[in-house]
Amino acid sequence: MFAARFSVRAVSRLEFESQERGHVAVLVLRGELDLSGTAAIEPELERLASEPGVEAVALDLRELQFMDSSGLRLVVLADQRLRDAGRRLLLVRGPQPVQRVFEITRTAERLEFVDAPEQVAG
Numbered sequence: 001m002f003a004a005r006f007s008v009r010a011v012s013r014l015e016f017e018s019q020e021r022g023h024v025a026v027l028v029l030r031g032e033l034d035l036s037g038t039a040a041i042e043p044e045l046e047r048l049a050s051e052p053g054v055e056a057v058a059l060d061l062r063e064l065q066f067m068d069s070s071g072l073r074l075v076v077l078a079d080q081r082l083r084d085a086g087r088r089l090l091l092v093r094g095p096q097p098v099q100r101v102f103e104i105t106r107t108a109e110r111l112e113f114v115d116a117p118e119q120v121a122g
Helices: 035-050 069-084 096-104
Strands: 015-021 024-033 056-067 088-092 112-114
Touching: 015 035, 024 035, 024 069, 035 056, 035 069, 056 069, 056 096, 069 088, 069 096
Parallel strands: 024 056, 056 088, 088 112
Antiparallel strands: 015 024
16 A cells, blocks of 8 residues: 655745845845746846846845746846846845755856845945
């Protein structure tokens, strides 16, 4: 006889807070950056890419619990969109499971990371 055990965990949806500090916009991400989360944050990233006075966008990943390939795709596309607009994307390092996504895909080699939002000049 086959017995299976499943654990059910609550899904933590993505929440974000946008702050402008001088010429830097900081987006603090909380929860899970997955397919549904990317849909919530894409309009804000598009707005910031064209916002006058914003020279850089920092995504603060420290409070993310999870990130999948759709979250990675969002980050890579945001980096390209901001570069095309003459701006920078900086990533505040997240917890190890989040950072691992960047490491195993080798995107950490082409993205700019900092340890804290205060390290981004505003």
